[in-house]
Amino acid sequence: MENDNYNDLDEETLFVVSQTFKALGDPTRIRILHLLFQKEYSVNGIAEALHLRQSTVSHQLRFLKNLRLVKYRREGTTLYYAHDDEHVMNMLKQTIDHACH
Template sequence: MSNEKNARLDMDEETLFTASQIFKALSEPTRIKILHLLNEKECSVNQIAQALALQQSTVSHQLRLLKNLRLVKFRREGKTIYYSPDDNHVMNLLEQTLKHAHHD
């Protein structure tokens, strides 16, 4: 076995915990909706709330959790904060999962 494969198999407790927290975050339908929307376009809290018919407080709460897990990032433009996916790894996983769930 190559060193690269061994490195992938040697998962420390912190890595395992983080991975489990990501899957836990992806297990909630509201967060999936938010991530799916953000994968399509960058949005503010207001835009997300309006697009998904959610309360602003609900969106803010979910974004805080997603931000803490580094699943979303933000940028400020004046007083408005815009959110987008932090990277494509989890977004690719999410999109593949949605395709699989939709597959007959």
């Protein structure tokens, strides 16, 4: 469905857009995604790097996974998470740079 900017936003678009930005609107999720700029991390790796509980990280990763902002690969019992949305990561990077001035 095409959407020129002079019309009302349809409900589905509104939902997707708000969910995407909501994902970036939480400090914990920003820190997680910011970590993943560099390289993939295990759940415990993220927890240790950011001083967060394992369950906190796991919950937030599920949130990000549902929006397809991250993906993972398994290695034994360890899951390595990586970012999975270039557009969102670029927005995050730009906004961080923009805020550092």
